[in-house]
Amino acid sequence: MRRAFMLQCLTGTALALVVGPGQTQAQTAQGYPDRPIQVIIPYAQGGAADATIRMLAPAMGEFLGQPLVLENRTGGGATIGAATVAQAQPNGYMVLSDASAHTVNHALMRNLPFDYARDFAPIARLSVYPLLFLVPAAEPATDLTAFAAAARGRPRLAYSSAGVGSASHLAAFLFAQQAGLDAAHVAYRGGSQGAQALAAGDTQFMLASSAAGRGLVEAGRLRVLAVAGRARLPLLPAVPTVTEALPPGFELAEWSGIWAPAGTPELVLDRVAAAAGHALGRPEMRARMPELGMDAAGYQPRPEFERFVRDQRALMTRLAVGAGIRPE
Incomplete structure (x- = not known):
């Protein structure tokens, strides 16, 4: 009888080891979240x-x-x-x-x-979010073509990004490459910090999500020269795409x-x-x-x-x- 009891215990333990964790995980998932x-x-x-x-x-x-x-x-x-x-x-x-x-x-x-x-x-x-090509409000250029032409003659040029590897970073890098600009990358801890640095004049341009840049645009501290999308935004119908303004352009969001x-x-x-x-x-x-x-x-x-x-x-x-x- 004692042997049968021990065998039953061992069998039960083995079964628990086989199915216990899975059962527990499934039960926890079914009650999620508590x-x-x-x-x-x-x-x-x-x-x-x-x-x-x-x-x-x-x-x-x-x-x-x-x-x-x-x-x-x-x-x-x-x-x-x-x-x-x-x-x-x-x-x-x-x-x-x-x-x-x-x-x-x-x-x-x-x-x-x-x-x-x-x-x-x-x-x-x-x-x-579409990416907006942003410049400080004090920037003299009123369109992307004029900005690119003027920027080629500037000795020190830098762009903000939302961080290394962000769409903001890659889009700005592609723009600088296509426009023939020698521009330094300054990575910030998010798009909003990069946009604030741009508004303060610490950098000269940025491609930022509308979430990051919209408030500063509405406050008159930044201006939008182009949109890095395949079509113009209903929100900004007068603003051209990067491809329209500076062919061949690019599309990134x-x-x-x-x-x-x-x-x-x-x-x-x-x-x-x-x-x-x-x-x-x-x-x-x-x-x-x-x-x-x-x-x-x-x-x-x-x-x-x-x-x-x-x-x-x-x-x-x-x-x-x-x-x-x-x-x-």
């Missing part, structure tokens, strides 16, 4: 990744039944915040709100303590999305993606998008976002390598 969700933003306040999640967080929290707690953890070209999430428990209680640099930093930065492709699970794309640590249960990923879709689909949110310069078709659920991230990683890496941007 506490607040921390969102790490690896940029300063005001850029695309920050502005979008701040706008969506209340509605997402309402859908999930738990609040989203936002934290700007900047530094390291957006890698400090990203590393925090990459190393977090894969349970959905810490996620990352990042932007286009997420898909190219691996090619532009040495000795990263994590792998952007391996250590994150894409959840949803939240927004797409800033975008933002949410990621979780790799290994996060699919039920959790899908629930957060559904919350984002719910928030972006609300009538009041859709009404605000054109006012902010956002593309109304910016949202992508998980399967589409996974493909988008793969395609963007290939595109942005090709652009960076082709443009000759060296790792920093």
